[in-house]
Amino acid sequence: MNVSLRQLRAFIAVASEGHFTRAADKLNLSQSSVSALVHELEANLGLRLFDRHTRLLQITQAGAELLPLVKKAVDDIDSVIENSSELRTLGRGRVSIAASSVQAALMLPRFIRQFCIEYPGVKVELHDVAEHEVPQMVRMGEVDFGIGTEADSKLDLAAHLLSSDAFVVVMRPDHALARKRELRWQDLADMPLIGPRHGNPIRERLDSALQAEGITLSRLHEVYLPLTMVGMVEAGLGIAVMSTAVSRLAAGLGLVVKTVTNPVIQREVSLLFHAGRSLSPTAQHFRDLLIRSKQVLAEQ
Incomplete structure (x- = not known):
């Protein structure tokens, strides 16, 4: 399994916006890139995270259960990055x-x-x-x-x-x-x-x-x-x-x-x-x- 931070961020953005295009604007990526990242994450996890219809995008039950865990994992990673930056620049330590x-x-x-x-x-x-x-x-x-x-x-x-x-x-x-x-x-x-x-x-x-x-x-x-x-x-x-x-x-x-x-x-x-x-x-x-x-x- 090769889950990336970019895939997790794309999943959170799509779940939050309920729309691939708005999620892409939020992440400053193209709609196709966000869609590809979510597809890759689903393939890596072996789970369907969203049900896609012509005019409707809905998070699945599996996706809804994973969402808070993924948010916490990304927040923890962001905290590590922020703390390491502060340590490197002597903002703390x-x-x-x-x-x-x-x-x-x-x-x-x-x-x-x-x-x-x-x-x-x-x-x-x-x-x-x-x-x-x-x-x-x-x-x-x-x-x-x-x-x-x-x-x-x-x-x-x-x-x-x-x-x-x-x-x-x-x-x-x-x-x-x-x-x-x-x-x-x-x-x-x-x-x-x-x-x-x-x-x-x-x-x-x-x-x-x-x-x-x-x-x-x-x-x-x-x-x-x-x-x-x-x-x-x-x-x-x-x-x-x-x-x-x-x-x-x-x-x-x-x-x-x-x-x-x-x-x-x-x-x-x-x-x-x-x-x-x-x-x-x-x-x-x-x-x-x-x-x-x-x-x-x-x-x-």
Whole structure:
């Protein structure tokens, strides 16, 4: 059976108008074309849909029973076509992003606002999570893409570099290290440090780089979220080794941020995608917005 959408539309038009010529005018087709389409549909279905007399056209019982079903099928197809057009032109849709709490708070909001002004019909969902959850959410298909640190094991993930952060020490202004002109990693050896837990991609990047230099750091306090780390520093519980992404937040609380040298260690901030999945048009546009804004991100 090879029923076409043109045949179904012709059937609906003829049933609605009760006349082949008026149906042809409605469809902007010739009368012979409409008649042929209805004949083809009847042949495909094995049913007579209309009784044709010299001056009378009457829908059969079979045709009358099929008509509401055909109308619904055509309406559903029209809805699919309309929705796909809106998705393609970004008249509607959804973008889902996972990012660590700092990136979600300090980097993405301005881009979300810019995107929503340009495409008001698109909903942007931002998942602010712990750093180690970002690649996991991308892998599981819970989000379109993530903003985070590229993991070493990335066979199922693709990454596009956006910016890089240096590792810094965040401390209170009255801390002894705040008066030093230059900080070295050896200066932190005996300090009560605050940092992320094991398994955090940022910690793994830092520990791996320091291990190559023969340096090991110990954390007195281990927590998940950067905001908690900054709060603990502000409360005088120790100093935190973090990335420069927290600088604005730390400065807002009156804390001191110092880069550690010998060596200066950086971590990369990337767009993370699932290598085996295509992005929707809306997600592609948001991704492209971030990629075009790499210089702005680097300045942040």
